[in-house]
Structures are given as structure tokens and as C-alpha cells.
Amino acid sequence: MITSVPIGDWTWEVSSGAKDLRPVQAAETALAVWHVLAGYELAAPVGKAGISVRSASDTRDVRVRVDGLSLEPEPLSPGTALSRAVGEADSLEGDFVVGVRVECPGYWLEKGAKHRVEKLFTIQVDIWKRTLLVVTLETYVDAWLTVDTRDREQPEVHAENAPRLAAALTGISSLLSSAPTPGDPNRHATPSEGGFEDPRIEGPAYDDSWGTFEISARSRQLRSRIPASENEYQEITDHPVRYFTVRRDGQTMGYVWASIGDDAAGYEPRTAAGEEAFEAGGQMLLRLRAAHERGLSALDALAWVVQTAPEAEGSLAVGATPQVAATLDALEELSGRY
Structure with a gap:
């Protein structure tokens, strides 16, 4: 099943020491992670990106915010939409929180067939006060689980997809020279360093978590777009x-x-x-x-x-x-x- 909110996430922290991290490094890191996912068809060669710059002392103070940028074949080449947005962010002086977010279309497998999801993963890269870089990867599909979010066992789907996720997490860790911190257990699943824990061992946190929570979440998201x-x-x-x-x-x-x-x-x-x-x-x-x-x-x-x-x-x-x-x-x- 596919969700509108993440079923799991992983975070990597990379400290630069005294190094002065710039917005372009956030974008380069996000694209490097994107390429790792693409190697396993977990990210298609298209996508959407956004960048934001907020004051470190007051994150409500937004200096730059650009969303919905189409990722071109060379996203940071001179003249591309992303490179222009990064250049605007890079021109600012002071202590800021820089965020780059990439939505990754990709494919999950079932009986050898590929099913495309327009937001299979999202990549979020944040730079804090130019010294700490934080990468967060979120997924919105339960194909990595032994039991789907409607409580149905899916050993074949798990066997086709979980190794791809595990390999991608290993590749990202190698890229960043850092091990991931799995996100907290949530209503859908429990992330682990190599993917997700097996809900058959201790049982799922909720019966039919997709039907219980996703339907109401989708309704709220829909109605937030129109007047009450x-x-x-x-x-x-x-x-x-x-x-x-x-x-x-x-x-x-x-x-x-x-x-x-x-x-x-x-x-x-x-x-x-x-x-x-x-x-x-x-x-x-x-x-x-x-x-x-x-x-x-x-x-x-x-x-x-x-x-x-x-x-x-x-x-x-x-x-x-x-x-x-x-x-x-x-x-x-x-x-x-x-």
C-alpha cells in the first residue's frame, strides 16, 4: 500500500568541524543520494526539488523558499532552475538553516512487474549554521515489509523489494561515511538500520494501520486544498x-x-x-x-x-x-x- 505520510525514515549526521558548508553542498548531497537510489530503480531520472533558507535564530524568518523545481538531466548545471535557486541561497550572509528536498518517483516490484509511485522516497538535506549536515530519507510504500499495512503477509513482495532498500541504505552510508539512525517506530512500521523490523515477530502496532490512519490523513490533505x-x-x-x-x-x-x-x-x-x-x-x-x-x-x-x-x-x-x-x-x- 502507498501512503501520503512516511511509513519510515533514516537519518545520517555529517559534522564538518570548522568547515563552512554552503547551500550548494546541500544540493550536491541530495543529488548524490538520489543517484544511489536511482542505481536500484528506487528513483527515476526525473523528480521535483525545493530549497529553503531560514534564519537560525528564528526559523519562521524565511529568506528563500522555492518549491516544485523539475530536476533536469544535470540539475546543477549553469542556468538550470535548481542552480539559480541555490545561487540565490548562496548569496546570503549570516547563520541560516538551509534545506534541500527532493521527491523521488521510483518503482516497487510485484511478481516481476514494476509499479511506479510518484513519491516513493523523499530526500531532505539540511545544513545547520554551516557546520552540520543532516540527511533524512523517507519512504511512502510498504513493499519493504513482510506484512503490509493492511495486515496481509507478502513474502514475495518483500523478497523482491527489501534487498533493494537494504543495498540503497548501505550505499548512502558509504557515500556519507556514516551509519543511519533509524526513525522511531510509528503507526505503520518500525525502521531498522537495514530496512524495517519484521512485524510478524511482535505483531503490528495497529490492526490495518493503512485503513485506520491513511484514509483520514488523505481526507484532511484533500480538504486542506479547498475552502471549508x-x-x-x-x-x-x-x-x-x-x-x-x-x-x-x-x-x-x-x-x-x-x-x-x-x-x-x-x-x-x-x-x-x-x-x-x-x-x-x-x-x-x-x-x-x-x-x-x-x-x-x-x-x-x-x-x-x-x-x-x-x-x-x-x-x-x-x-x-x-x-x-x-x-x-x-x-x-x-x-x-x-
Whole structure:
């Protein structure tokens, strides 16, 4: 299953002593880690990067903040978007906290098939007062676990993917000449120096942690993108649901749905599509809200959304053929798996 918040993380600290670390070194380190991941297809040759510079004495004082930079083949070559942002950060004088973040699309394996996730890993590199460099790697997929986040054993998936993660962690440690500190146990899993601990030994921290926590986390993330309103359909149902696939440029962003038995309707983001799935979801929720204002039932609202949607709305299109899921949970499972 794919999550919108990390299922685990690892941190490396590299002290420079008296060395004066500059923003370009944060960017170079992030890209070097990215290349280690790419060697195991855990990072595709594309991605998004951002850089921030904050005052060390007051981290609310942001001097530079640039997000969503596309990583070009040579990201730090003169004239690239990232090199310009790094140059702006490097021109500042004083004690700052410099952060470079890279979102890495990559592939997890199942029965030899590759499944792409737009945010398989994130790399965060921070420089504190120009003397301490901290690297944090986060992952958003449970393919490294012997038991997935819905409590199903997956020995084959684990065997295909866990060695790749272990090799990448070893490679990053070699690059940084430092061993990782695994992140704390969380609601999904317990990181270890070589990957994750086996939840079959002591049992998972929560039953069906994905269904328990991820669904509500995704809902909060979706609704944070649109104005608050009480003019809404119910979000949950025990009945089967009818749904349509929402696509952008041929890629599935998620599923807009309505209950067949009561007045519930909503949108499930395809987590593998990354941030774009949530952007699309904001548009779909606003369209459902407009239908609710018209007094339409949930199923009529679903039909109205499809019939009145432009063929391409900011390159966002709703499929013409409805499908049925036996439960909302089944549709959520579909949206969170592939």
C-alpha cells in the first residue's frame, strides 16, 4: 500500500568541524543520494526539488523558499532552475538553516512487474549554521515489509523489494561515511538500520494501520486544498459505490464516487500519482459541492459531475463509463495500491 505520510525514515549526521558548508553542498548531497537510489530503480531520472533558507535564530524568518523545481538531466548545471535557486541561497550572509528536498518517483516490484509511485522516497538535506549536515530519507510504500499495512503477509513482495532498500541504505552510508539512525517506530512500521523490523515477530502496532490512519490523513490533505463548508455529501457509506475514473494526460488521478444506497459521495486520490492526485481531488470535491447546492442526490450528483464536466478541465478529464465497487473500502484499496 502507498501512503501520503512516511511509513519510515533514516537519518545520517555529517559534522564538518570548522568547515563552512554552503547551500550548494546541500544540493550536491541530495543529488548524490538520489543517484544511489536511482542505481536500484528506487528513483527515476526525473523528480521535483525545493530549497529553503531560514534564519537560525528564528526559523519562521524565511529568506528563500522555492518549491516544485523539475530536476533536469544535470540539475546543477549553469542556468538550470535548481542552480539559480541555490545561487540565490548562496548569496546570503549570516547563520541560516538551509534545506534541500527532493521527491523521488521510483518503482516497487510485484511478481516481476514494476509499479511506479510518484513519491516513493523523499530526500531532505539540511545544513545547520554551516557546520552540520543532516540527511533524512523517507519512504511512502510498504513493499519493504513482510506484512503490509493492511495486515496481509507478502513474502514475495518483500523478497523482491527489501534487498533493494537494504543495498540503497548501505550505499548512502558509504557515500556519507556514516551509519543511519533509524526513525522511531510509528503507526505503520518500525525502521531498522537495514530496512524495517519484521512485524510478524511482535505483531503490528495497529490492526490495518493503512485503513485506520491513511484514509483520514488523505481526507484532511484533500480538504486542506479547498475552502471549508458544511455543504457536503456524507464521506462514508456501508453500501456499494458507483465511480468514475479521473485522469490527467492519460494518467489516473483518482476516482469520483457516489453511494448506491444512501447520500454519500466523494473522491479517492490514487496515492501513487502523488500531489497531482490531491490537486485533482480538490476540483472534484468542489464540483460535488456545487451539485449538493443544487439539491441533487448523491447518484444524481455523480452523473451531473460527469455530464457537465468539460472534456478537458485543465487537462483533467472524467471517464464516461461507470464502474461499481462492492464497498467503499474496496475502492479505497484500489486507490491506495496501484
